[in-house]
Amino acid sequence: MTLSVWALPRADMSTEQEKNELTQTPLLKIWVPWLGMEGCKLSRRRGSSVPQLTNSPTLIVMVGLPARGKTYISKKLSRYLNWIGVPTKVFNLGQYRREAVQSYKNFEFFRPDNEEAMQIRRACATNALKDVVIYFSKEHGQVAVFDATNTTRERRISIVSFSKEKGYKVFFVESICDDPDIIAQNITEVKVSSPDYVNCDKDEAQADFLKRIECYKQTYVPLDDEKDRHLSYIKIFNVGSRYLVNRVQDHIQSRIVYYLMNIHVTPRSIFLSRHGESELNLLGRIGGDSALSPRGHKYATALGGFIKGQHIKDLKVWTSHMKRTIQTAEHLGIPYEQWKALNEIDAGVCEELTYEDIQENHPEEFALRDQDKYRYRYPKGESYEDLVHRLEPVIMELERQENVLVVCHQAVMRCLLAYLLDKTADELPYLKCPLHTVLKLTPVAYGCRVEHICLNIEAVNTHRERPGNVDITRNPEEALKTIPDHF
Amino acid sequence: MLVLYCPQGASVPQFTNSPTLIVMVGLPARGKTYISKKLTRYLNWIGVPTKVFNLGQYRREVQSYKSFEFFRPDNEEAMQIRKACASNALKDVVIYFSKEHGQVAVFDATNTTRERRVSIVSFAKEKGYKVFFVESICDDPDIIAQNIADVKVSSPDYLNCDKEEALADFLKRIECYKQTYVPLDDEKDRRLSYIKIFNVGSRYLVNCVQDHIQSRIVYYLMNIHVTPRSIYLSRHGESNMNLLGRIGGDSGLSPRGHKYATALGTFIKSQHIKDLKVWTSHMKRTIQTAEHLGIPYEQWKALNEIDAGVCEEMTYEEIQDNHPEEFALRDQDKYRYRYPKGESYEDLVHRLEPVIMELERQENVLVVCHQAVMRCLLAYLLDKTADELPYLKCPLHTALKLTPVAYGCKVEHVFLNIEAVNTHRERPGVSFTKHVHLLQAQYKIIKCIIDSQYASVASDVVWHSVKVAQHVVNQTFSQAILTLGCRINDHT
Numbered sequence: 001m002t003l004s005v006w007a008l009p010r011a012d013m014s015t016e017q018e019k020n021e022l023t024q025t026p027l028l029k030i031w032v033p034w035l036g037m038e039g040c041k042l043s044r045r046r047g048s049s050v051p052q053l054t055n056s057p058t059l060i061v062m063v064g065l066p067a068r069g070k071t072y073i074s075k076k077l078s079r080y081l082n083w084i085g086v087p088t089k090v091f092n093l094g095q096y097r098r099e100a101v102q103s104y105k106n107f108e109f110f111r112p113d114n115e116e117a118m119q120i121r122r123a124c125a126t127n128a129l130k131d132v133v134i135y136f137s138k139e140h141g142q143v144a145v146f147d148a149t150n151t152t153r154e155r156r157i158s159i160v161s162f163s164k165e166k167g168y169k170v171f172f173v174e175s176i177c178d179d180p181d182i183i184a185q186n187i188t189e190v191k192v193s194s195p196d197y198v199n200c201d202k203d204e205a206q207a208d209f210l211k212r213i214e215c216y217k218q219t220y221v222p223l224d225d226e227k228d229r230h231l232s233y234i235k236i237f238n239v240g241s242r243y244l245v246n247r248v249q250d251h252i253q254s255r256i257v258y259y260l261m262n263i264h265v266t267p268r269s270i271f272l273s274r275h276g277e278s279e280l281n282l283l284g285r286i287g288g289d290s291a292l293s294p295r296g297h298k299y300a301t302a303l304g305g306f307i308k309g310q311h312i313k314d315l316k317v318w319t320s321h322m323k324r325t326i327q328t329a330e331h332l333g334i335p336y337e338q339w340k341a342l343n344e345i346d347a348g349v350c351e352e353l354t355y356e357d358i359q360e361n362h363p364e365e366f367a368l369r370d371q372d373k374y375r376y377r378y379p380k381g382e383s384y385e386d387l388v389h390r391l392e393p394v395i396m397e398l399e400r401q402e403n404v405l406v407v408c409h410q411a412v413m414r415c416l417l418a419y420l421l422d423k424t425a426d427e428l429p430y431l432k433c434p435l436h437t438v439l440k441l442t443p444v445a446y447g448c449r450v451e452h453i454c455l456n457i458e459a460v461n462t463h464r465e466r467p468g469n470v471d472i473t474r475n476p477e478e479a480l481k482t483i484p485d486h487f
Numbered sequence: 488m489l490v491l492y493c494p495q496g497a498s499v500p501q502f503t504n505s506p507t508l509i510v511m512v513g514l515p516a517r518g519k520t521y522i523s524k525k526l527t528r529y530l531n532w533i534g535v536p537t538k539v540f541n542l543g544q545y546r547r548e549v550q551s552y553k554s555f556e557f558f559r560p561d562n563e564e565a566m567q568i569r570k571a572c573a574s575n576a577l578k579d580v581v582i583y584f585s586k587e588h589g590q591v592a593v594f595d596a597t598n599t600t601r602e603r604r605v606s607i608v609s610f611a612k613e614k615g616y617k618v619f620f621v622e623s624i625c626d627d628p629d630i631i632a633q634n635i636a637d638v639k640v641s642s643p644d645y646l647n648c649d650k651e652e653a654l655a656d657f658l659k660r661i662e663c664y665k666q667t668y669v670p671l672d673d674e675k676d677r678r679l680s681y682i683k684i685f686n687v688g689s690r691y692l693v694n695c696v697q698d699h700i701q702s703r704i705v706y707y708l709m710n711i712h713v714t715p716r717s718i719y720l721s722r723h724g725e726s727n728m729n730l731l732g733r734i735g736g737d738s739g740l741s742p743r744g745h746k747y748a749t750a751l752g753t754f755i756k757s758q759h760i761k762d763l764k765v766w767t768s769h770m771k772r773t774i775q776t777a778e779h780l781g782i783p784y785e786q787w788k789a790l791n792e793i794d795a796g797v798c799e800e801m802t803y804e805e806i807q808d809n810h811p812e813e814f815a816l817r818d819q820d821k822y823r824y825r826y827p828k829g830e831s832y833e834d835l836v837h838r839l840e841p842v843i844m845e846l847e848r849q850e851n852v853l854v855v856c857h858q859a860v861m862r863c864l865l866a867y868l869l870d871k872t873a874d875e876l877p878y879l880k881c882p883l884h885t886a887l888k889l890t891p892v893a894y895g896c897k898v899e900h901v902f903l904n905i906e907a908v909n910t911h912r913e914r915p916g917v918s919f920t921k922h923v924h925l926l927q928a929q930y931k932i933i934k935c936i937i938d939s940q941y942a943s944v945a946s947d948v949v950w951h952s953v954k955v956a957q958h959v960v961n962q963t964f965s966q967a968i969l970t971l972g973c974r975i976n977d978h979t
Contacts (some may be wrong), residue, residue, distance in 0.1 A: 022739070022771055022778075031785065148608045229690075242677075243693040245709065251848060260704045261693065289828075340834060386788060396492075400699060 001288055027375040043336050049131050052245055056135040058252055059163050060145045061156070063174035065220060066213050067186040068337040069239065073260065074147040075446050079172075080143050080259055083419045084392060085385070086252065088139050093131055093148035094122040094194075104196040108200055111229055112219050125155070136168065143252065151220040153227075159232070161262045170234035171253050173260065174223050180236055183213075190209075190445050256259040259396070267442075268402040269312070270420065272413055272439040275324035276300045277459040280352065281435065284460070284486025287344060287351040299436045301332035302442055306438060307332060307405065316404045318342060318394075325407045344409035348381025355464065366479055370470040373429035384429050387415050395419055417477040430466060435459035441446050460486055491779050503519050506584040507795075508699055509593045510604070511699050514668060515661050516634040518687065521624055524894050529707055532867045533840060534833070535700065536589050540580055542596035543644075545572040546762045552644040555659040555927040560667050565585070573603070577610055582867070582954035584616065599668040601675075608679070619701050621682035621708065622671050627686055631661075638893050671694070675861035678925075687713055718868065720861055721886040723772035725907040728800065729883065735799040743905055747884045748779035748902040755780060755853065760816065764852045766790060766842075773855045784855075786967035789842050792857035796829025803912070818915050831949060832877050843867055850891060856908055868904045878914050883907035905957070 014119050021034040027192045061079070062070040078434050081088035098104070098118055111118045111340035130148065150156055157171070160264060163170045177183060183294075188210050191197070197205035203364050215313055223233055227245075234257050235244040248254050276296025281289045292300065307315065316335050319325035321344035329336040358366050362379075369376040377383035382390075391412065398416075406416065418428040433439075436459045440451040461484040469478040509526070513520040523539045530537035550557070550568055557565045569855040576594065583589035598604055604620070611618045625631060633671065635657055639645070645653035651780060671681055676694075682705050683692040691709055695902075696702050722746030728736045740748065744804075755763065765782050767773035768790035777784040796815070798806050806814050810827075817824040825831035830838075839860065858881050866876040868889050884907045 022775055024771075031771065033778055241695055243691075245691040245693065247689055248709065254706075254710055254848065257709065258702075261696065261705065262702055315931065323598045340837070389788070397699065400702065 001077060026364070027372055027376050029379065030381070036152075055460055056167055056169050057141065057251075058143045058169045058171060059132065059159070060256070061150055061159055061170060061172045062144060062145065062147050063150045063156070063172055063223060063233075064148065064176065065151065065216050066209070067183050068072075068175040068177050069186065069265075070149070071147055071190070072265075072446060073173060073175065073236075075143045077256065077259065078143075078145055078421045079419070080395075081143055081256075081394075082424075083388065084255075085388070086143055087139075088143040088145065089135055089141055090145045090147050091128045091135075093121075093124055093128055093146075096128050098195060099120065100124055107208050110212050110215040112215060113273060115217065129159070133166065134167075137215065151216055151217055153221050154222045156223075169253075170232065171224060171247055171249075171256065172231060173256075174233060174235045176235060176237050177239065180252060182239060193445075205234075205444065234260060236260065259399075262396055262399045264399070264466075266402060268404075268443070270398065271307075271405040272441065273303060273405065273407055273437070274326075274410060274433060274435055275322075275328045275407060276303075276457075277435050280322045281460050282460055282487050284354045284356075284484070285352050286355075287347040289322050291323055291325075294325070294394075295436075295459055296328070297331070299455060299457045299459070300328040302436075302457055303328065303438065304332045304337055306453065306455060307334075312403045314403060317407065318404065319407045320344065320412070322409070325409070328407050330398060332405075332411070339394060341390050342408045342412055345387050345411040346378065346381040348378035350378050354486070356480060359479045363476070363479070364472045367470055367472040367474060370466055370476065370479075373466070374425045384411065384415065385425075387411055391415050421450065423445070432463055435462060460484065496810060504698075505535075505615055506589065506738060507591045507617045507619060508580065508607070508612055508854065509591060509609055509704070510598055510618060510620045511593065511595050512598045512604070512620055512681075513624065514596065514599065514670060514738065515666050516631050516639060517623040517625050518634060518713075519597070519621075520595055520638070521634075521713075521894060522621060522684075523593045523621065525711060526704065526707065526859070527591075527593055528867070528870045529592055529843075530700075530704075531870075531872075532836065533703075534836070534841075534873075535591055535919075536587075537585055537591040537593065538589055539578045539593045539595050540577055540583075542569075542572055542594075543642075545576050545657055547643055555656050555663060556801070558660050560663060573716075577607070577927055584614075585762060587608065597664055599664055605917070606673075606950040617695075617697055617701075618680065618702065620671060621704075622681060622683045624670060624685050625687065666909065682708060684708065707847075710844055712847070712849045714850055715891075717853075718846065718889045719755075719853040719886055720881075720889065721751060721853065721855055721863060722858060722881060722883055723776045723855060724751075724905075725883050726772045729908050732802045733800050734803075735795040735801075737770050739770075739771050743884075744772070744776070745909055747903060747905040747907070748776040750884075751776065751886060752780045754901065754903060755782070759850045760853075762851060764849055765857045766852065768792065768857065768859070773857070776855050780853075787842060788862055789838050790854070790856045791833050793832065793859040794826065794829040796826035798826050801938050821914070822873045822969050832859065833873075835859055839863050841865075867896065870895070880911055883910065 022031040022036045024031050049221065052149040061374070063075055071092065071094075074092070077091050078088045082100070084409075086382050100123065101109070106272075108114065112119070125148065128148075131416045132144045132146065135144055135179075146159070150159070150172075155384050160170055173428070188202075188205060191209050192202050192205045200208070215303055223231065223235060230247070232249050232253060237243070240261070240263070248257060276292045276299035277292040278296055279293055280286075281296075282293050315334065317329055317332060317336035317339050319336050321340045322343055326336075326338065347353075350362065353361070355366075369378075374384045377386065394406075395416070398406075406413075408416070411429075413433040414428055414431040415432050417423065417439070418425075419432065423431060424478075434454075436455055436457045438453045438455065440453060442449045442451075463484060465482040467474075467478060467482045497703070511521075512525055512818070520541065520543075527537045527539050529919060531882045538627070546569065549572065556562065556878075559565070575595065576596075580594065581873050583592055584676075594607070608618055626957045635654055639657050640650050640653045645656070647708060648656070671679065671683060678695065680695040680697050681692075682694075688709070688711070690761040691705075693705055724740045724747035725740045726744055727741050728734070728738040729744075730741050749936075755761075763782060765777055765784035766976070767777045767784050767786050769786050769788045770791055774784075774786065795801075796811065799807070803814075813827065817826075825834065843864070854861075856864070859877075860880040861877055863870070865879050865881065865887070866873075871879060876936075883925060884903055884905045886901045886903065889902060890897045890899075
């Protein structure tokens with residue numbers, strides 16, 4: 001990382017002064033001690049710029065019979081943790097088994113007396129845990145989710161000693177469900193279409209899967225109140241009507257528990273839209289707090305028409321505290337709530353400038369932003385990374401709610417979309433969120449179905465692609481190559 | 488002042504539609520009052536008006552305590568009194584919700600029988616209140632003995648007893664309750680919303696959380712602990728901006744500021760604190776301060792000073808000159824006032840909520856922050872109202888050591904003897920309307936003097952009265968007198 005010229009200490013500075021000097025990292029705008037001209041040895045830095053959520057890697061161990069939502073929870077939790085900046089990965093034992101045993105025949109594989117199959121299954125578990133070790137030690141992972149039934153005490157004890165030996169924390173998530181309707185629903189949604197049943201018809205698949213569950217039931221021992229009282233775990237009963245939480249050890253486990261207690265599976269849709277085109281959009285200026293343009297007002301009216309046409313039950317509408325989202329919501333004729341957390345990214349000294357202005361006045365900043373658009377923080381402003389932290393309570397409440405329409409801004413919508421569609425930090429700042437387009441997201445199986453609805457009102461394009469040359473020495477034409485047209 | 492664009496939208500997210508009645512459940516000395524008070528403090532701080540209704544207080548008002556016999560289950564007369572007290576408490580809850588804009592009421596009583604709980608549930612259903620039970624179950628005799636020593640022995644009930652007598656009587660009191668105690672039942676109470684806390688938090692059972700506020704309450708209760716520890720609060724050392732009387736910005740420490748940071752390091756070492764965590768903001772002055780401590784620290788953007796928007800890096804005089812109406816509005820309601828393109832104290836509280844949550848989880852922590860931020864944290868820890876919060880005194884170069892004790896917090900101010908400027912601006916002493924009356928009177932006097940001799944300068948006087956008024960509002964009284972005085976001197 002190169003330090004900007006202004007950060008060099010003056011020649012007449014004494015070592016005492018140097019010791020007291022801080023310098024601000026160019027990209028993240030984090031103050032760090034000036035450690036001399038040899039360069040910034042970050043490992044010697046005392047201050048960490050991101051709060052430490054945990055000291056050791058954490059192994060989350062799913063527990064439960066098949067079709068109890070373990071994979072659903074694993075994927076969702078993983079998506080959430082990655083979004084808030086905790087590198088997380090799911091290790092699904094079923095996938096390991098499918099690789100080892102190329103084709104699945106029937107439920108007989110899972111009979112507790114099938115010795116040969118048992119060997120294979122144990123080997124798969126060992127391989128999965130070996131991969132967990134690689135993930136933690138070589139790939140900078142912080143949380144691994146071991147997605148398997150783990151229904152016997154024996155299996156769980158072996159995982160606990162494995163973790164203890166490696167210095168990992170263990171947190172169990174057990175899903176208990178005895179409602180036959182929920183189980184039938186799960187099987188239909190995700191099991192019948194699994195790779196295991198690719199050549200079967202629905203009824204065959206259903207019947208076989210139910211027999212598979214019976215195999216597991218014979219040896220299933222749930223986490224025990226008394227015997228397992230020293231373990232850290234959460235038991236989820238019947239898709240969340242009830243939870244038992246035991247021995248939460250640290251911050252990340254506390255956040256995981258809070259998240260798991262807020263998610264639900266009731267069918268609903270989330271609608272995302274930007275405000276209608278604004279006056280500043282027309283001029284190609286970023287930020288600010290301007291009003292809607294005439295076309296923006298048209299869009300807001302069209303949005304109202306669209307929403308009514310959807311006949312949505314108990315729709316909640318959220319806006320930011322900025323004029324343009326509120327004017328948009330006003331046209332809907334429904335009560336709405338304003339969230340300051342939904343305000344657009346703060347562009348600091350670049351507020352209300354055009355990209356041409358930024359290139360002219362702050363060319364190095366402009367280049368740094370193109371180098372790492374997710375982490376780049378505007379001087380006296382925010383980064384996408386800051387935005388994600390700001391939006392976390394919005395996401396939590398979005399999980400609790402049912403039908404919601406969020407009227408927000410380009411950067412904010414990119415962050416929310418990245419969470420809902422599991423996009424990486426690299427992809428996030430370049431997600432396409434055009435004006436005058438509504439996105440309807442409906443959770444389905446393990447993910448989200450997206451429908452783009454363009455309401456046919458013209459608007460400027462505000463999307464700027466990453467240019468080819470991101471070096472701070474580039475010339476203005478190269479920097480401005482990808483800016484969208486404006487008045 | 489709040490810069491809202493339209494009345495139709497609610498500017499604060501709605502946590503719940505109906506008032507919520509939190510009902511504590513548990514034997515005596517299980518921490519019900521501790522939880523009630525702490526939870527209430529947290530909810531009020533995040534902006535949810537909450538009040539505790541402690542049945543013990545209602546009982547003490549009608550009956551002076553003699554002995555545990557009052558609590559015997561076969562004491563009919565006492566039972567009548569206790570039932571009446573419960574009724575009165577619930578009547579007050581109704582008043583709190585319907586007339587005092589309350590949103591959450593915490594009914595702090597044992598509520599150990601099914602019968603009592605069933606009657607509360609039907610009362611709440613009839614009134615349209617949501618009910619959330621918080622049951623505290625503890626069978627560790629050491630914890631119970633500790634609780635009794637901490638808060639029961641010194642209760643008003645045992646004013647005239649010595650410690651041993653009080654302890655013995657209280658234990659018999661617990662036995663009275665045990666005879667009829669029926670905990671919330673997994674099966675029979677499966678439709679109620681509740682959290683059961685086992686042994687001060689090693690284990691929780693959460694059932695049927697209905698809405699956002701209950702979810703927040705559960706999250707909070709699962710993060711608090713009672714392990715003894717201390718929280719240290721300090722501002723950064725004096726900064727260069729401080730010296731110039733300018734607000735906000737991101738300047739470095741002044742020489743005296745550096746001295747303070749070193750002194751703070753020495754003080755912290757002398758305290759021999761076990762596993763101290765140090766937190767700073769992302770601003771230069773707190774980080775420079777932490778650097779002198781020689782301990783690893785974590786930077787929290789959430790701890791950054793309040794954003795003064797267009798007023799960043801101005802002096803109060805400049806704000807007065809450039810934005811006089813804004814300046815006056817801020818003094819009218821300093822908690823809710825939002826700087827143009829900036830933040831309010833209210834915004835700051837929302838920003839700091841995750842910090843508070845993590846502070847609850849942690850043990851020994853030193854937070855190096857800023858004036859407005861420290862006021863918010865202090866208001867949470869010491870249960871100050873939104874009115875008091877923006878005027879709490881948080882001087883430079885002074886460390887505060889807060890230690891939880893009984894139901895509150897013990898505070899020690901440690902001034903480290905390094906001089907610094909004063910950055911505290913008092914609440915305008917006299918109300919705005921009183922100012923106006925005062926000035927109208929003064930204006931009349933001046934006008935009389937001047938009209939009688941110098942009619943041509945009357946309009947001049949009006950203009951000057953306005954200027955005087957501004958100075959009085961900003962407490963630059965000396966300026967006010969000067970302006971007033973020179974007018975009179977000119978014309979006498």
